[in-house]
Amino acid sequence: MMAIVFATLAGSAAADPPRGETDGEVVERGELTVAPSRRPIRAVVVDNALGDVRVEGHDGDNVSIVSVKHAPEVDTLERLRVTLVTDPDGTVRLTTALGDGRERPLAALAGLRIDLTIRVPRAARVEARIGSGRLEVKNVDGGADLDAGAGSIQVVNVAGAVVARSVDGDQRFTTVFGDLDAHAIDADLALDTIRGRSLSAQIHSGSIDARRVASRDVRLYAIDGDIHVDAETGGGGGGPWRGAIVVSSLRGNVEVAVRSTVRLKVRARAGGRVVFAGAASRAGRDRWVEGQFGHAGRPSQLGTIRLESRYGDVAFSVVNP
Amino acid sequence: MNCRTALDELTAYLDGELDAATASAVRGHLRLCPACRTVAEDHAAIRDGLAELERPDPAPAVWAGVLARLGEAEIDDARRSRWARWFDRVRPHLLPAGLATAACAAAVLFMHLRSDDAGGAPAPSASTWAHDAPQGPAPSRREAAYGGGQRRELATQVPVEVAPPPAPRPTVDASAELAGEVARLEEVFRTTTAELLPLARAEQRGAAVQRFDRDVAALEAAVVRAPAGKARDQAWHALVSFLERSALGEAAARVAVNR
Numbered sequence: 001m002m003a004i005v006f007a008t009l010a011g012s013a014a015a016d017p018p019r020g021e022t023d024g025e026v027v028e029r030g031e032l033t034v035a036p037s038r039r040p041i042r043a044v045v046v047d048n049a050l051g052d053v054r055v056e057g058h059d060g061d062n063v064s065i066v067s068v069k070h071a072p073e074v075d076t077l078e079r080l081r082v083t084l085v086t087d088p089d090g091t092v093r094l095t096t097a098l099g100d101g102r103e104r105p106l107a108a109l110a111g112l113r114i115d116l117t118i119r120v121p122r123a124a125r126v127e128a129r130i131g132s133g134r135l136e137v138k139n140v141d142g143g144a145d146l147d148a149g150a151g152s153i154q155v156v157n158v159a160g161a162v163v164a165r166s167v168d169g170d171q172r173f174t175t176v177f178g179d180l181d182a183h184a185i186d187a188d189l190a191l192d193t194i195r196g197r198s199l200s201a202q203i204h205s206g207s208i209d210a211r212r213v214a215s216r217d218v219r220l221y222a223i224d225g226d227i228h229v230d231a232e233t234g235g236g237g238g239g240p241w242r243g244a245i246v247v248s249s250l251r252g253n254v255e256v257a258v259r260s261t262v263r264l265k266v267r268a269r270a271g272g273r274v275v276f277a278g279a280a281s282r283a284g285r286d287r288w289v290e291g292q293f294g295h296a297g298r299p300s301q302l303g304t305i306r307l308e309s310r311y312g313d314v315a316f317s318v319v320n321p
Numbered sequence: 322m323n324c325r326t327a328l329d330e331l332t333a334y335l336d337g338e339l340d341a342a343t344a345s346a347v348r349g350h351l352r353l354c355p356a357c358r359t360v361a362e363d364h365a366a367i368r369d370g371l372a373e374l375e376r377p378d379p380a381p382a383v384w385a386g387v388l389a390r391l392g393e394a395e396i397d398d399a400r401r402s403r404w405a406r407w408f409d410r411v412r413p414h415l416l417p418a419g420l421a422t423a424a425c426a427a428a429v430l431f432m433h434l435r436s437d438d439a440g441g442a443p444a445p446s447a448s449t450w451a452h453d454a455p456q457g458p459a460p461s462r463r464e465a466a467y468g469g470g471q472r473r474e475l476a477t478q479v480p481v482e483v484a485p486p487p488a489p490r491p492t493v494d495a496s497a498e499l500a501g502e503v504a505r506l507e508e509v510f511r512t513t514t515a516e517l518l519p520l521a522r523a524e525q526r527g528a529a530v531q532r533f534d535r536d537v538a539a540l541e542a543a544v545v546r547a548p549a550g551k552a553r554d555q556a557w558h559a560l561v562s563f564l565e566r567s568a569l570g571e572a573a574a575r576v577a578v579n580r
Contacts, residue, residue, distance in 0.1 A: 024362050024363075024365075024366050025362070047551075049499060072362075072365075098495055098496055098499070109348060109495040109498040109499065110348060110351040110352065110358060110361055110362070111362060111365070112495050129551050131499070131502060132349060132352050132502065133352070147551055147554055147555070149502065149506045149554070150349060150502070150506070165554065165555065167506045167509050167554075168509065183558050183562050185509055185510070185513055185561065186509065202562055204513050204517075204561065204565060221566060221571070223517070223520075223565055223568060223569075248569045248570075248571070249569075250520075250568060250569060308569070308570075310569075
């Protein structure tokens with residue numbers, strides 16, 4: 001009872017799909033629109049190891065899919081499959097695959113690709129997985145669960161919880177209104193305007209650059225890379241901010257600037273230098289350096305910041321908004 | 322990998338001569354760099370075009386003539402006495418023998434070139450030319466000049482090796498490449514885990530060591546249990562993430578969050 005609709009893009013969906021041929025490459029474009037049946041479309045699940053995936057929210061209630069296949073010649077092109085399955089629970093699943101290869105081996109992967117552009121209802125949750133292409137998710141409110149191996153991930157204007165993982169593909173997040181959890185092994189993470197309640201970003205090797213972060217619970221970790229954070233505490237209204245910022249790198253430098261007037265308790269420790277800009281600090285136990293910043297709010301309503309670099313430097317500053 | 326390195330390796334990559342790691346790096350660069358991808362596609366097109374060119378065969382009459390002359394000269398040699406043959410070497414009669422030798426060399430060279438053919442249609446082997454070749458060992462090239470009657474005797478006198486057939490060119494297959502990419506990513510996870518494990522364990526003190534070992538074992542078991550694909554990737558990420566936080570001393574020094 002799982003699948004009620006099955007279609008192969010540019011196969012059954014379009015009997016005579018438009019094809020173009022340039023020097024040494026055949027390109028085929030297929031389009032399909034999936035309308036909701038009994039239930040609204042709540043989730044879109046995409047698995048494309050053969051190219052890019054771009055998902056964009058829109059105000060309609062249907063899902064429209066554009067697939068663009070590239071191959072060296074027509075025979076190979078026809079062995080690139082895009083399969084669509086819709087579940088009764090309102091989930092649309094989209095999968096790409098290579099032909100079975102029984103006739104003869106496929107060409108080199110460099111000459112083959114399937115790029116998908118998918119427009120989904122804004123409230124739908126997006127789950128997407130790619131291999132080494134680009135994964136972009138934009139303008140959705142239902143959150144996203146994103147996986148990339150060697151591919152890059154880009155998220156723009158998304159609400160709801162976002163989880164992203166890649167091995168050696170960079171990740172970039174711009175304007176995220178939900179909780180964000182990002183993990184990469186060998187890549188750079190860039191975050192800009194993160195407004196969810198919690199932000200957790202972690203890399204093994206690479207850098208984290210986070211700007212305009214307003215989450216209440218921020219945890220950024222790197223083993224072998226620098227972390228730069230530009231955070232805000234409650235928009236600078238002077239009210240209590242009872243959040244926490246934890247930034248830790250084993251071998252990289254840590255640099256944190258907070259736009260705030262509220263009371264902050266900051267602890268920092270580094271194998272190199274610890275610099276607190278604009279406030280007095282004192283040495284604590286175990287080489288921790290402690291300082292208090294700001295004055296607004298009751299003393300019991302401290303925001304907590306902990307910064308650490310085992311072998312690098314730590315710099316902290318407060319910027320009045 | 323940059324463009325220069327990728328282009329240096331390109332020919333070897335297209336011929337399937339690179340090791341898996343270098344090939345993966347080149348492939349990754351080609352995915353990222355449209356300019357290099359275009360160059361690679363051009364190279365591949367040229368290579369394929371060359372492989373499909375037909376190699377011209379000599380007219381059958383030419384080949385038959387060469388073989389016949391070769392055979393006659395050898396039969397003459399066999400019938401002469403040693404002295405006569407010696408005389409032949411010092412007399413102007415040497416000329417026919419020289420011609421025969423040259424013809425022989427040309428024939429051997431010609432067949433050698435044909436058997437080195439690595440592309441298009443397979444070059445005809447020596448047995449192709451022996452029209453009535455029986456079952457058993459392939460006749461030598463020289464046998465072919467005589468036909469059935471004298472074949473066995475001459476084969477024992479003058480053994481000539483038949484060149485082995487050309488090795489098939491390695492084929493680049495997208496399915497294999499995808500599988501290789503999955504294996505590469507798994508290797509990244511394994512390497513990262515191996516690097517982190519001692520760092521993370523060194524952070525644990527007292528009873529925390531046992532708890533840490535149990536947690537790691539459970540996460541590793543989850544990796545093994547997970548089916549290949551997204552579930553396996555997620556299990557790997559969970560393991561690496563746990564080790565990273567442990568290596569940073571996160572479990573021991575957690576900041577209290579006033580919610």
